[in-house]
Amino acid sequence: xxxxxxxxxxxxxxxxxxxxxxxxxxxxxxxxxxxxxxxxxxxxxxxxxxxxxxxxxxxxxxxxxxxxxxxxxxxxxxxxxxxxxxxxxxxxxxxxxxxxxxxxxxxxxxxxxxxxxxxxxxxxxxxxxxxxxxxxxxxxxxxxxxxx
Numbered sequence: 302x303x304x305x306x307x308x309x310x311x312x313x314x315x316x317x318x319x320x321x322x323x324x325x326x327x328x329x330x331x332x333x334x335x336x337x338x339x340x341x342x343x344x345x346x347x348x349x350x351x352x353x354x355x356x357x358x359x360x361x362x363x364x365x366x367x368x369x370x371x372x373x374x375x376x377x378x379x380x381x382x383x384x385x386x387x388x389x390x391x392x393x394x395x396x397x398x399x400x401x402x403x404x405x406x407x408x409x410x411x412x413x414x415x416x417x418x419x420x421x422x423x424x425x426x427x428x429x430x431x432x433x434x435x436x437x438x439x440x441x442x443x444x445x446x447x448x449x
Contacts, residue, residue, distance in 0.1 A: 325438065325449070328374040328419045333436065336417075336426055339369045340434060341351060343404040348397065350406075357401035358415070379416040383423050386437050386446040389414065408432040424449065 313384060325333065333391075339356060347354040352365060358377060360368045371377075379385070399415040408431075415426040421441040428434055438449035 309405050323440070326419050327423050328372045329417065329422055329424055329438075332419075333370045333373045333424060334422075334438065335371065336415075337367060337448070339367055340404075340426075340428075343367045343402075344408060344432070345404045347404045348408065352406065355401050355405045356404055358399050361368050375417050375419050377415075377417060379425070380418045380421060380423055383421070383441070384444070386425055386427075388427075389425075402428055404432075 343354045343356040346367065356369065357364045357366060358369050362365070362368050381399070384390075384395075389395075400413055402413045403417075404409040410428050410430065410432050412430045413428050417424045417426075421439075423439040425437040425439070425446065426434070436449045437446045439446050
């Protein structure tokens with residue numbers, strides 16, 4: 302199985318990113334913590350009340366809805382110069398603003414992708430239909446996405 306030059310380059314960048322760790326900026330670190338906390342709360346509420354819970358950006362908390370509040374310097378969307386993660390390339394993902402995520406009681410969810418950014422740094426939350434959560438971080442100096 303021959304690997305393309307682009308694939309080899311991406312793997313080399315990912316390896317360099319793991320070997321040369323740098324801390325996440327404080328606003329994105331706070332956003333990552335808030336993402337984990339809010340998503341965990343939504344799954345727990347859905348299981349406890351046996352009803353779907355909507356997780357949405359900003360807004361008010363009401364029955365059946367949990368709102369994600371971001372630090373002031375963190376913005377929705379992927380910065381224009383940032384490439385999409387490799388698994389989203391060619392997926393047709395174009396929206397800069399996130400759509401709400403519906404979390405089901407059986408730890409399932411309506412799949413969605415959310416991007417957050419602070420300057421050139423970015424986070425990508427990917428939620429699968431099975432409820433699997435992947436959080437990726439873009440390393441601008443290396444030009445690669447890594448697990449966060």
